[in-house]
Amino acid sequence: MIRAVLPHPILSLGLFGASLLLSGSTAPPSLALALLMALAAPQIMRVLDVEPVRLRKPLTLLSFAVVVTRDIIRSNWEVALVVLGLNPSGDKRVSGFVHIPLEMRDRYGLAVLAVVITSTPGTIWVEYEDATGVLLLHILDLQDGDDWAERIKNRYERRLMEIFE
Amino acid sequence: MSGFPANVPAWAALLAAGLVLFGAGLTFIGALGLVRLQTFYERVHAPTLGATLGMFAVLCGSVVYFTGAEGRFMPVELLAAVFFTATTPVTLIILARAALFRDRTDRSGDGVRVPLEGECAGVVRTPPDVITDPRRSDAPQDR
Numbered sequence: 001m002i003r004a005v006l007p008h009p010i011l012s013l014g015l016f017g018a019s020l021l022l023s024g025s026t027a028p029p030s031l032a033l034a035l036l037m038a039l040a041a042p043q044i045m046r047v048l049d050v051e052p053v054r055l056r057k058p059l060t061l062l063s064f065a066v067v068v069t070r071d072i073i074r075s076n077w078e079v080a081l082v083v084l085g086l087n088p089s090g091d092k093r094v095s096g097f098v099h100i101p102l103e104m105r106d107r108y109g110l111a112v113l114a115v116v117i118t119s120t121p122g123t124i125w126v127e128y129e130d131a132t133g134v135l136l137l138h139i140l141d142l143q144d145g146d147d148w149a150e151r152i153k154n155r156y157e158r159r160l161m162e163i164f165e
Numbered sequence: 166m167s168g169f170p171a172n173v174p175a176w177a178a179l180l181a182a183g184l185v186l187f188g189a190g191l192t193f194i195g196a197l198g199l200v201r202l203q204t205f206y207e208r209v210h211a212p213t214l215g216a217t218l219g220m221f222a223v224l225c226g227s228v229v230y231f232t233g234a235e236g237r238f239m240p241v242e243l244l245a246a247v248f249f250t251a252t253t254p255v256t257l258i259i260l261a262r263a264a265l266f267r268d269r270t271d272r273s274g275d276g277v278r279v280p281l282e283g284e285c286a287g288v289v290r291t292p293p294d295v296i297t298d299p300r301r302s303d304a305p306q307d308r
Contacts, residue, residue: 018244021239021240021241021243021244022241022244024239024241025239072217072218073218076191076214076217076218076219079198079210079211079213079214080191080194080214082198082202083194083195083197083198083201083202083211083214084194084197085201095204095206095207097279097280099280114254114258115250115251115254118213118253118254118257118258119213119216119217119250119253119254120213120217121195121210121213121214121217122210122213123210124206124209124210124257124258124261125254125258125261126206126258126261126262126265127262127265136280138206138209138210138261140207140210
């Protein structure tokens, strides 16, 4: 029953909020417009036959967001130092590619991982092979002690798999 | 939006100014990176400074300012943050992939040695903990 009216509950919620924010008010006309958006758009998605997003453990999303925010702030600082030439490794800094075999196959999980890795300064998602599940990253500052596969898999992939799979 | 600085409380104006300056500074460092870093793959990293913390600080400044000016909390900047975060990586990934394709097919790029297609094929069969060794394939030998 609820699936018939709201096939994409997260999308509906997002559209409802976005519409209210764009109207800039919570007066009845704005609420009506937001409600219309929230109910109509998912019906279009139904025609497109898009697989709905399922969050198995929504609370893990919070801890994931905390980890990502901390990493982004820290690597902003590190990349700023590299650009200004103030990084500890100085001229001996080496950048390069790293292969990471992923176990996650959920497409939404991979999409979130791509956004997170690319948004984090210093790491870029370059290529992902569907058949093998191997991800190619480019890292701005490869330091000897760093284990990037460990970092990506433990910090991000594990939590994302809990959330989406 | 009608009242310009006149009816914005001083604390809001100062906090907003600080946040906007901080964000603009970070974005400037990112832009500087486009000039200072050596290869294409390194340069792709630079704009993410402005796209993450820089963007966030400027938007926070905007929220503080307009909350003070209008006397109510309606953070429409939240939408800007969401769309910014969702769209910037798409562009950067496409750029990086285009560069990778170029470097695999001809030598008109920066001379960076890139992993060939399927070069990692042997990697998958070994357990994940054995193959964590990063390939330092663009060591600066030709610069």
